[in-house]
Amino acid sequence: MSNAETSAATDARTPPVAVWQILEKLKGQDLLDWRLAEVKDRASIEERNLDIGIPFGWYPLLLSSELQVGEVKPLRYFSQDLAIWRGEDGKVRMLDAYCKHLGAHMGHGGKVHGNLLECPFHAWRYDGDEAVVKDVPYARNIPPQVKRKCTRNWHITEANRFIWAWYHPQDVAPLFEVAVLPEASDPAWTDYEVHEWNVWGSLQNMAENGVDVAHFRFIHGTANVPLGELRWGEWGRGADVKAKMGTPWGEVDGCISYDTMGPGQSWTRFTGISETLLVACLAPVELDHVHVRFCFTQPTTSRSPVAGRAMRDHPASSSSMTVTSFRAAFRLTTSFASGGPFGCAAIGTGADAFKPAARSYPRPPNAS
Numbered sequence: 001m002s003n004a005e006t007s008a009a010t011d012a013r014t015p016p017v018a019v020w021q022i023l024e025k026l027k028g029q030d031l032l033d034w035r036l037a038e039v040k041d042r043a044s045i046e047e048r049n050l051d052i053g054i055p056f057g058w059y060p061l062l063l064s065s066e067l068q069v070g071e072v073k074p075l076r077y078f079s080q081d082l083a084i085w086r087g088e089d090g091k092v093r094m095l096d097a098y099c100k101h102l103g104a105h106m107g108h109g110g111k112v113h114g115n116l117l118e119c120p121f122h123a124w125r126y127d128g129d130e131a132v133v134k135d136v137p138y139a140r141n142i143p144p145q146v147k148r149k150c151t152r153n154w155h156i157t158e159a160n161r162f163i164w165a166w167y168h169p170q171d172v173a174p175l176f177e178v179a180v181l182p183e184a185s186d187p188a189w190t191d192y193e194v195h196e197w198n199v200w201g202s203l204q205n206m207a208e209n210g211v212d213v214a215h216f217r218f219i220h221g222t223a224n225v226p227l228g229e230l231r232w233g234e235w236g237r238g239a240d241v242k243a244k245m246g247t248p249w250g251e252v253d254g255c256i257s258y259d260t261m262g263p264g265q266s267w268t269r270f271t272g273i274s275e276t277l278l279v280a281c282l283a284p285v286e287l288d289h290v291h292v293r294f295c296f297t298q299p300t301t302s303r304s305p306v307a308g309r310a311m312r313d314h315p316a317s318s319s320s321m322t323v324t325s326f327r328a329a330f331r332l333t334t335s336f337a338s339g340g341p342f343g344c345a346a347i348g349t350g351a352d353a354f355k356p357a358a359r360s361y362p363r364p365p366n367a368s
Helices: 001-007 018-025 027-037 203-209 214-220 307-331
Strands: 058-062 072-077 082-086 092-096 109-114 117-118 125-126 130-134 156-159 162-167 193-199 227-232 237-248 250-261 265-271 277-284 289-297
Touching: 027 193, 058 072, 072 277, 092 117, 092 156, 162 307, 203 277, 203 289
Parallel strands: none
Antiparallel strands: 058 162, 072 082, 082 092, 109 117, 117 125, 125 130, 156 162, 193 289, 227 237, 237 250, 250 265, 265 277, 277 289
């Protein structure tokens, strides 16, 4: 690396890309609003080659603290309207949103009756475990069509302070479990610091970013292009990425160790510049819309000014990645050879691994 390159990389907080000059002008609520704002006039899903389905796996829907006992909420994920509630027994259940009687959305105005979900229109009461109607308060008999399973009930679990739902396009039962992260429930670690985005792209784009080590230098400001040691499991993948990290006191040796479990769960451990766990929670709303939450936690006894700045700066660099990868690209699709954004037709084999029939993350044939 030349002296000029070394000098430019001595402070990891120095914006390494032009888009940071735009982002640094956004402060406070303006920045938060920008992260969640919809991108208008974007090209269609078909034009961007994003009509490839949603991969099966566990996805985070809510923080556990966001759903209290006796509370019902409307959600939209997986291109579907949903109703989720926490029963009096503390268990979370979820059904497709629309009542089989006259089609009311049970997430809006629905009530919890014991552990059942009560429709706001005529108080039909649904069992979330069996996906049947258990009670119609004004009727002697329950219609036979709804005494048997009549709607989709979802596999739900809670882990790492989140509520997770299993998605499979053919409603196949879960094939693996959510990975439990000890730090997430350890009182010796801080509460989550949560940063949130609406990303107007696909899960595929975000997954491919996870194996793109070259962008670290140009987006995140590392002093060099990191070297990654990849590993593969039956349902996930990971890597240890070692890089020189710039600080106001010079370069330090850092390691970014990330892992995934299916397409919806990713976590990263930072060591060197700070001891930090990033829990990345990704959930598809539509084929071209992903709800993203980055949740940071650190040991309560070792949080330092450098660590605090790292936590603040990482979401800023993530915002710049969002701009370069998921906003500008979709306005410039004609610049790609096949008219598609990253990882789709313009890249070829990268898209094949994400076809709906192969939506896990299988071990490559030549992986060690």
